Amino acid sequence: MTHTPHIAVLGSANMDLVTYVARAPQRGETVTGREFRTLPGGKGANQAVAAARAGATVSLIGAVGTDSYGTQLRCALAQSGVDTDLLRTVETQSGTAHIVVDDKGGNAIVVIPGANGTVDALSAGDEALIASADALLLQLEVPVDGVLAAARAARGHGVRTILTPAPAQPLPDALLAATDLLLPNEYEATTLTGVFDDPRAAALALLSHVPEVVVTLGSRGSLYAARGAEPVTVPARETTAVDTTGAGDTFAGALAVALAEGRPMADALHWASAAAAVSVERPGASASMPYRKEIDARANGPAQGPAS
Ligand code: RIB
16 A cells, blocks of 8 residues: 655645636737636645645645635635645635636636735744645745745755746745755746756756756656756646646646655656646646546556657
């Protein structure tokens, strides 16, 4: 029997206000959309749901507001098995993300942080939770002070830190110094390094700051680089995207679970790719995330072709 991993997540919970439209409007243009949905999201909550559905025991450290979105977000997390004891309710609005999804499944997002903006320090309970975890998942939709405090706490207790540097922004050296595995997409890797159109070179540049890097490449799979080894690419799984929102979060959650189970990196990346492939076939972020059996089924299916 595989050990059930315990994953801690510090990050955002947003209500996603999603419009589905053939083509996103350009500046000054009005277009008529097809559908509007209110769906749970936020990079922290998404990664927590992804890891819980993938089979881990998961706790989310964060904050929601006193509005009805806060209640709905807490409820949705609990339904996926995420422990919300350390998810505070604060006297403000919950975070919202205003998302346009086009007919190719691509999206554009504006995030209003709301309660997520209060997650700037750790309580003693937060630190104890992090200390007891196998891994800590972090992203950048809460203040960087909170992310840094969590990363340092994890580092102090020997807990692996996995940072998704999204939304893309320059990172303080102290945060990179407390990061074990950096998980950018191509755009974020470029923002961090200034290297365009060359994920391999960007990953190698990032290795001067962190020991391990995985650059996610969408339908082209992912690229793994570690100090002292040749980078390897892992292809994506076959899929047809209707909504890619949260695909990176699905990948991060599943990857954390597989690594905490002690699987080798290449296997873990294959499995995480399978999880992401399933998630993009369904609308929404957290709502689209697959359960372990679905990930296993897809992981054993055909690959989409070689990653570039
Ligand atoms: O990573 C996807 C998430 O980004 C969405 O769920 C949305 O809330 C934005 O934060």
